[in-house]
Amino acid sequence: MTRLRSLLAAVAGSLLLFLTGISAPSPAFAASLVEVTDFGSNPGNLRMHLYVPDSRPERPAIVVAMHGCGGSGPGFHQSGGFGQLADRHGFIVVYPTATKQTAMSNCFDVWSDASKRRGGGSDPASIVSMVDYAKERYNGDPERIFATGSSSGGMETNALLALYPDVFEAGTVFMGVPFTCFANEADFPPWTSKCVNGSMDRTPEDWGNAVRQAYPEHTGTRPRVQLWHGTNDTLVPFQLLREETEQWTNVFGLSQTPTSTDQPQPTWSRQRYADQAGEVKVESISVQGAGHSLPMSGMAASAVEFFGLSG
Numbered sequence: 001m002t003r004l005r006s007l008l009a010a011v012a013g014s015l016l017l018f019l020t021g022i023s024a025p026s027p028a029f030a031a032s033l034v035e036v037t038d039f040g041s042n043p044g045n046l047r048m049h050l051y052v053p054d055s056r057p058e059r060p061a062i063v064v065a066m067h068g069c070g071g072s073g074p075g076f077h078q079s080g081g082f083g084q085l086a087d088r089h090g091f092i093v094v095y096p097t098a099t100k101q102t103a104m105s106n107c108f109d110v111w112s113d114a115s116k117r118r119g120g121g122s123d124p125a126s127i128v129s130m131v132d133y134a135k136e137r138y139n140g141d142p143e144r145i146f147a148t149g150s151s152s153g154g155m156e157t158n159a160l161l162a163l164y165p166d167v168f169e170a171g172t173v174f175m176g177v178p179f180t181c182f183a184n185e186a187d188f189p190p191w192t193s194k195c196v197n198g199s200m201d202r203t204p205e206d207w208g209n210a211v212r213q214a215y216p217e218h219t220g221t222r223p224r225v226q227l228w229h230g231t232n233d234t235l236v237p238f239q240l241l242r243e244e245t246e247q248w249t250n251v252f253g254l255s256q257t258p259t260s261t262d263q264p265q266p267t268w269s270r271q272r273y274a275d276q277a278g279e280v281k282v283e284s285i286s287v288q289g290a291g292h293s294l295p296m297s298g299m300a301a302s303a304v305e306f307f308g309l310s311g
């Protein structure tokens with residue numbers, strides 16, 4: 001009996017040791033936001049954070065998501081909703097953080113001459129370096145790279161789409177301004193700005209020429225664009241949504257008259273501009289009663305759907 005007890009004790013001890021980790025699989029860890037400090041050329045001196053979901057396809061899409069003035073990549077990860085959507089749909093999110101200090105705190109550069117030139121040595125070039133890093137490190141799909149941003153980040157989205165149409169498939173702009181709207185750094189603060197003083201009005205062709213001149217050698221397709229703005233925005237006036245829409249419809253050679261209108265949600269009024277084949281190239285969405293506070297609930301998901309990543 002004593003021998004039997006000893007044998008049973010030994011077996012029990014071996015089983016306990018097995019269950020506590022010798023051959024047990026490691027616990028699953030959820031994906032986390034990580035900072036990357038060596039992503040490549042960084043003339044804009046930006047910081048980079050990266051979110052890579054645990055479950056993703058062999059060639060994942062990449063979404064660049066950019067904060068507004070005074071924000072950060074980690075802050076936009078917490079508030080923008082793109083991290084949760086990345087977990088659901090398996091795409092990678094690149095979160096740049098602006099470091100240029102302005103009267104509006106840290107903002108992405110959309111005013112300098114360098115920010116308006118392809119490879120010009122400012123924030124857009126740094127962000128493309130981040131995309132290249134993520135694409136190479138995680139086997140990203142070069143045909144599915146997208147940009148989105150809020151306020152300053154939305155303005156930078158317009159710049160990226162204009163300067164690097166060969167890199168980005170589509171973009172979503174929340175509370176942005178047209179590419180080249182700001183004349184210089186002195187024009188950036190709202191209280192001294194001709195861009196955001198509520199009276200900016202150029203012809204669609206003038207706006208379109210600014211995009212075409214950003215990369216005149218480009219002969220391929222252009223990134224599709226989704227534009228959002230609150231009707232009660234007093235910081236970046238709602239009127240600038242019309243200027244943005246005129247810019248991108250002109251770039252695509254589309255009529256200024258939408259091909260369809262609808263209301264995806266009660267406060268969202270959407271105008272769509274499609275080409276002759278019926279493909280929507282530009283969406284313009286007015287958010288009734290909203291101020292300078294986008295994206296709000298459901299808008300990040302709508303952006304991801306526009307990118308074609310939610311199917």
